[in-house]
Amino acid sequence: MAYEYWLACIRHVPARKKIMLRSEYTDASQIYYIEETRLYFTEYLSTKEAEAVIASRRIWDVEKNYRELCDKSISLVPYFHKGYPGRLKETADPPYALYVKGRLPDPARPAAAIVGARRCSAYGTGQTERFASRLAQAGVEIISGMALGIDGTGQRAALDAGGSTYAVLGCGADLCYPREHIGLYMDIQKHGGILSEHPPQTQPLRAYFPKRNRIISALADIVLVMEAREKSGSLITADAALEQGKDIYVLPGPVTSPLSRGCNNLIRQGAGILSSPDELLADMGIPVSSFGLKSDKNEKMLESPENMVYSCLGLCPKSMGQLAEETGLAPGELLERLVTLELKGYIKEISKNYYVRSNR
Structure with missing residues (x-):
């Protein structure tokens, strides 16, 4: 994997050409030790790209650099690794490698x-x-x-x-x-x-x-x-x-x-x-269950005046003036109900005196 890291980090060589080059060898170390003349005669590499590969070998400390990558808790997943995402491999322009902190998406899950x-x-x-x-x-x-x-x-x-x-x-x-x-x-x-x-x-x-x-x-x-x-x-x-x-x-x-x-x-x-x-x-073909359906439950749990205020709110902000007009509540009582609903987590004040429902 240390040599794969070297190949992945070479600048001025496109990912698709790295993939073409790597496909000719059993592992990336063979590319690292290939003769310079053979690189120059690789027909899909330009002279500038062949020189980029050669120059990188002169300055790259394979073991040291790979050890530093591991010390950062970063995993390298190159194109030819079995863990490389199949969804990505099927695209027209896949990267040569992915750097991962954590894990990759599960191919078996939507x-x-x-x-x-x-x-x-x-x-x-x-x-x-x-x-x-x-x-x-x-x-x-x-x-x-x-x-x-x-x-x-x-x-x-x-x-x-x-x-x-x-x-x-x-x-x-x-x-x-x-x-x-x-x-x-x-x-x-x-x-x-x-x-x-x-x-x-x-x-x-x-x-x-x-x-x-x-x-x-x-x-x-x-x-x-x-x-x-x-x-x-x-x-x-x-x-x-x-x-x-x-x-x-x-x-x-x-x-x-x-x-x-x-x-x-x-x-x-x-x-x-x-x-x-x-x-x-x-x-998506995923069975729908009853979990997470909270709107009706929320309304039943609220007292009548709170329910009235809550039912007037949606995902578009409303001002206290609009709510007072729609509910008929006095400003003091309306403010009290809004504060209670916000403390319970049912609504949010997104700017001064403008409220929306929260997704509890």
């Missing part, structure tokens, strides 16, 4: 990618929590990019529901990006995995993020786009999914919302519509 806007709305956040939680409870593994907004929300909801989730980073697997998600980064390693096609210490450059989206879609059976502007990285994931023959499901949103414009365009192009998690599970 998987869904959840992607969306970094600056998302309360509606998008709430629906992401709802779908990710329900899918995770049903045994679906959640794949995403651990970005701020929809990605991180979906992955946290999956973990809170007792499920597994996997984050594909646009940097080295040993780096937490964004830094605000350090807690999520640590938790994912315990209940899933941190994955990257980049060697350790690779910095999060802008160009790496659109490219990693093909891995997110490849590792999933379906892709859920929760919120996306007209030009969005989430749409790159959707395009990759289409090229890979994956089904795309989209959360519809208000026609006036810029955050839903990309989603609504995907619906016009024929994407599936996300209306309820149970309908999605049925589409």
